[in-house]
């Protein structure tokens with residue numbers, strides 16, 4: 001069997017918390033050796049001089065939109081290619097697809113199609129409620145059997161407290177994490193952007209922090225009471241970080257952020273218009289600082305991306321009618337480098353751990369997400385220094401709704417290896 005030898009790279013050992021100059025040998029779908037000066041004349045050699053070599057990146061918040069279209073599933077293929085380009089070997093797909101992931105058959109179909117395409121590992125998140133409508137619980141156990149690794153009504157929150165309480169009792173029984181989008185819609189209503197200076201000046205309806213904070217507070221309490229695993233996704237406010245910090249040792253909670261909530265504030269709406277329209281909305285400097293502090297001190301342990309592609313039209317309209325969401329799958333890692341490594345919040349190992357081992361732990365797969373002899377050969381190689389400019393025209397994703405176009409970033413993935421196959425090489429996708 002063909003072997004791959006990654007030579008002269010700096011390994012990111014996220015489980016040990018160190019960088020180490022070692023070679024890494026892959027045979028079949030496993031890492032078989034990590035050592036100094038490995039020689040193997042038969043192997044395909046990747047010269048990783050000056051590069052970081054770490055476990056495949058994991059993104060636990062990705063939107064696929066459509067499972068099928070007239071061209072036969074091209075949407076899936078495009079977003080999976082975007083994941084590879086972004087160095088991700090594993091992604092969790094949110095259930096607000098069309099059709100939604102609320103039936104075992106649909107969850108199975110997604111798994112089947114993704115394995116057929118054969119690029120990145122795709123784990124579906126099942127819907128908490130039928131049609132994500134918040135009225136009737138979905139079949140948690142059957143969805144888990146069909147392949148759902150987590151549950152979420154992402155895009156919406158479960159407004160009915162009793163329903164969420166019952167669902168979390170099930171969650172505990174089936175030992176699955178709930179990924180919660182927290183937004184009290186009776187407060188956020190028709191809100192377009194953060195309720196702050198920009199909304200006031202432009203006459204746009206605002207979304208106050210309390211829409212998010214009040215539901216996080218409620219669900220920390222319900223999570224604590226039920227003993228279920230609750231994960232708060234795309235946290236965006238300073239008070240949410242305080243609440244999470246207060247509960248961190250009391251309940252089985254975890255949280256993630258997005259790169260855009262660390263790099264942009266409400267002012268981005270003035271420059272980028274609808275491209276800066278996202279839920280939760282871009283907040284203020286005070287919130288950004290608190291999120292970074294939460295990442296630094298371990299209250300927020302996962303860096304996700306909330307990749308939300310929108311094709312063409314949905315963003316080309318008046319602000320109030322444009323869709324919410326930012327397409328960022330292929331630039332998430334370099335964005336986090338800018339937000340966290342360049343700012344001294346995290347070092348490379350800390351950053352990488354929050355994008356590999358930590359999300360795997362939240363998903364209940366602690367045996368994955370790090371480099372080790374015998375581990376699955378999901379490996380990402382990053383060039384930590386060379387700067388490239390973001391160009392949305394080159395995106396693999398069908399969504400080019402991105403406020404970072406033209407930004408100069410470093411830390412781009414240059415190789416993505418999934419299950420022992422090199423699928424992205426020097427920033428180009430290879431056919432499997």
Ligand SMILES: [Zn+2]
Nearest residue numbers: 154155181234
């Ligand atoms: Zn969401």
